[in-house]
Amino acid sequence: MEVSQYKLRTIQWKFMDARKEFPEVKIDQRVKITSPDKIASVFKPLLKDEARENFVVVWLNTSNKIMGFEVVSIGNLNSSIVHPREVFRGAIVNGAASIILIHNHPSGDPEPSNEDISITQKVVQAGKIINIPVFDHIIIANEQHTSFAERRLL
Numbered sequence: 001m002e003v004s005q006y007k008l009r010t011i012q013w014k015f016m017d018a019r020k021e022f023p024e025v026k027i028d029q030r031v032k033i034t035s036p037d038k039i040a041s042v043f044k045p046l047l048k049d050e051a052r053e054n055f056v057v058v059w060l061n062t063s064n065k066i067m068g069f070e071v072v073s074i075g076n077l078n079s080s081i082v083h084p085r086e087v088f089r090g091a092i093v094n095g096a097a098s099i100i101l102i103h104n105h106p107s108g109d110p111e112p113s114n115e116d117i118s119i120t121q122k123v124v125q126a127g128k129i130i131n132i133p134v135f136d137h138i139i140i141a142n143e144q145h146t147s148f149a150e151r152r153l154l
Contacts, residue, residue: 073086
């Protein structure tokens with residue numbers, strides 16, 4: 001067989017400037033993330049009025065400062081499909097030390113569903129394997145938010 005019969009592939013990751021794509025998210029990269037309230041206040045403008053569930057992964061450096069973020073899934077009214085490989089892809093490429101998960105509930109109810117808890121547990125386990133801890137999972141519903149870390153659900 002000739003080598004030309006095989007297709008060779010490579011992956012090229014392209015980072016976008018979040019300030020252009022998501023101007024409603026105001027991130028000061030010098031500010032250390034120290035509480036769920038702080039991270040929720042940054043991402044509420046992006047998620048509070050969305051009609052569909054959006055699942056966001058925030059990348060943190062070793063000083064717990066935001067390096068960037070990615071919207072990894074846009075679902076429907078009450079669910080979004082999330083897989084650990086999509087959650088960690090950007091974090092790995094960007095060299096993140098840890099991540100925070102954030103998604104919205106268009107219903108306005110900030111309570112975690114069974115599916116929210118299940119996917120969080122899967123992502124936390126995957127993070128342990130690759131040594132990128134999940135610091136929190138925040139649900140934003142209108143002006144309210146719920147922190148899995150505060151509820152001891154991680």
